[in-house]
Amino acid sequence: MLQIAFIRENQKKVINALAKRNINAESIVDEVVQLDEKRRATQVEMDTILSETNKLSKEIGDLMKNGEKQKAEILKQKVLLQKEKSKELADKTDELAKELTEKLYTIPNLPAEIVPEGKTxxxxxxxxxxxxxxxxxxxxxxxxxxxxxxxxxxxxxxxxxxxxxxxxxxxxxxxxxxxxxxxxxxxxxxxxxxxxxxxxxxxxxxxxxxxxxxxxxxxxxxxxxxxxxxxxxxxxxxxxxxxxxxxxxxxxxxxxxxxxxxxxxxxxxxxxxxxxxxxxxxxxxxxxxxxxxxxxxxxxxxxxxxxxxxxxxxxxxxxxxxxxxxxxxxxxxxxxxxxxxxxxxxxxxxxxxxxxxxxxxxxxxxxxxxxxxxxxxxxxxxxxxxxxxxxxxxxxxxxxxxxxxxxxxxxxxxxxxxxxxxx
CATH class of the missing domain: 3.30.930.10 (Bira Bifunctional Protein; Domain 2)
Known part of the structure; x- marks a missing residue:
């Protein structure tokens, strides 16, 4: 299986190499790159929310120590919402990763430079x-x-x-x-x-x-x-x-x-x-x-x-x-x-x-x-x-x-x- 980082950074090279196999790979390369961008963006969004949740959890602990329970309860509700959102994003990330892997499985290896041109x-x-x-x-x-x-x-x-x-x-x-x-x-x-x-x-x-x-x-x-x-x-x-x-x-x-x-x-x-x-x-x-x-x-x-x-x-x-x-x-x-x-x-x-x-x-x-x-x-x-x-x-x-x-x-x-x- 080709590495997605290699495909992302060498799209033209991959397309040209697969042409030697008589495969027009433009659409599949574009598809996997877009899927990877969605997966990475979703991962970043999830990581951001998790980071914010960790900060809020620390604030809740400080508020509880200071006896500010009402403020702490408000933040707890916000944390619950963020956890639900992060769970949705985690599921979406997994789905995108699975879809990306399945697409990558369908792409053959790139021929070496000395492989001759030909169809039969x-x-x-x-x-x-x-x-x-x-x-x-x-x-x-x-x-x-x-x-x-x-x-x-x-x-x-x-x-x-x-x-x-x-x-x-x-x-x-x-x-x-x-x-x-x-x-x-x-x-x-x-x-x-x-x-x-x-x-x-x-x-x-x-x-x-x-x-x-x-x-x-x-x-x-x-x-x-x-x-x-x-x-x-x-x-x-x-x-x-x-x-x-x-x-x-x-x-x-x-x-x-x-x-x-x-x-x-x-x-x-x-x-x-x-x-x-x-x-x-x-x-x-x-x-x-x-x-x-x-x-x-x-x-x-x-x-x-x-x-x-x-x-x-x-x-x-x-x-x-x-x-x-x-x-x-x-x-x-x-x-x-x-x-x-x-x-x-x-x-x-x-x-x-x-x-x-x-x-x-x-x-x-x-x-x-x-x-x-x-x-x-x-x-x-x-x-x-x-x-x-x-x-x-x-x-x-x-x-x-x-x-x-x-x-x-x-x-x-x-x-x-x-x-x-x-x-």
Whole structure:
């Protein structure tokens, strides 16, 4: 969430920055500034009355000591009226503050200066590419056919148990899935990330804290009875570990990792581009999260990008890195890099990771702060990245490593799998 003081003092800058997201923000900026002015004016009026009431209370005490009860009673009536007025103003202040917060929740983060202009994924900037496209044999298959051939993932069984988008992994498919999770976690912990096991359900405050609410409310599974949400990513519970926390500067940086299943409704997703593992309602993902001093967050972002690159290099998958344009960035992000693996069988790029810097956007919602050199509380910067999302990585492995004899397991995963080939 943007800070209202920043918006008030930088209205043109906010409007121009949000234009990069293809948002005309003039009306919402004007609205929140006016709401803030009303709230502040009401607060000043209330504080003035409270100050006057305190003075009158002291006068009443002095009058009572001097035996001037009649005068004291007149002032008591005035105090009662002022208390009623101050209560009305307090309620009005609370209402205005609530309305202002709700408006601020609808404003996305400002893109960083290096975010490219653009409206669609086609406008994203390719900043890096590595790996060679494998030459597949005649009759090579997309992964949704391969998994049937080798009986390692059953999409129809998932439909029977739950519905579309909930696959059942079995045999070597389940083992490969587990191997990827363990490998990703080991890579992350070796790089200094502390592993967490976190809840898969979060409360409303947690979902608001990282920016999933209200922006993605329709994409989240919600249990109305207990008012809890199934997590769309481990980012939500892991980052909320630090909600309402004031950190010592010596605590920074904080580096966390965790594996969770993820749940997304993905309403309205249909067509060949979402077949098989390309888009699911439930999938596994290993996440990395960092809390950083503002001076170091963009260096940390570069480190996270390099870290994900080492994983894909070891898996020997062809991949590219995109700097997302303003129109394709997530609601809370200031700068995002997407990693995409090339599927030779599908002849298309598959997104497998997003690595983002949120600057103070999440920290402001979370009240996540650190003490600066002067002992003052300052908002920290938060970052997160997929390291990695499993479904499309698995799809890339199945399709790019297929041979006429079976699906070869990447060398780095063989100690985790316990087998070299699926046949």
């Amino acid at each position: 994924p086609e406008d994203n900037l390719n900043v890096f590419q590595a790996g060679e496209f494998p030459v597949l044999h005649e009759g090579a298959m997309p992964h949704w056919e391969l998994v049937k051939k080798y009986d390692i993932i059953d999409f129809e069984l998932g439909v029977k148990i739950t519905g579309a988008g909930f696959p059942v992994y079995k045999g070597k498919g389940a083992r490969l899935q587990r191997a990827l999770i363990s490998y990703f976690l080991d890579k992350n912990t070796d790089a200094g990330y502390l592993e967490y096991q976190v809840p898969h359900l979060v409360n409303e405050a947690s979902a608001y804290g990282t920016g999933q609410l209200p922006d993605k409310e329709g994409q989240m599974y919600h249990d109305a009875t207990d008012d809890l949400y199934l997590i769309p990513t481990a980012e939500v519970p892991v980052t909320n570990i630090f909600r309402d926390v004031i950190l010592n500067p010596n605590d920074l940086p904080i580096k966390c990792t965790g594996y969770t299943p993820c749940f997304r409704r993905e309403a309205g997703s249909y067509g060949a581009h979402v077949r098989g593992l390309n888009r699911l309602h439930q999938f596994d993902k290993v996440e990395i999260v960092r809390v950083e001093h503002p001076d170091n967050s963009y260096k940390a972002l570069d480190e996270m990008v390099e870290h994900v690159k080492t994983i894909l290099d070891e898996l020997k998958l062809p991949y590219r890195i995109l700097r997302l344009c303003g129109g394709d960035m997530g609601f809370a992000s200031a700068l995002t890099y997407d990693f995409e693996v090339y599927s030779t069988a599908q002849e298309r790029w598959l997104e497998i990771s997003s690595v983002s810097n949120f600057e103070t956007f999440q920290a402001n919602r979370l009240k996540l702060r650190y003490k600066d050199a002067d002992g003052k509380n300052q908002l920290a910067h938060t970052l997160n990245g997929s390291s990695l999302a499993l479904p499309r990585v698995l799809a890339g492995i199945l399709e790019n490593y297929q041979t006429t004899n079976g699906i070869v397991i990447p060398e780095v995963l063989r100690p985790y799998c316990g087998f070299d080939i699926i046949n």
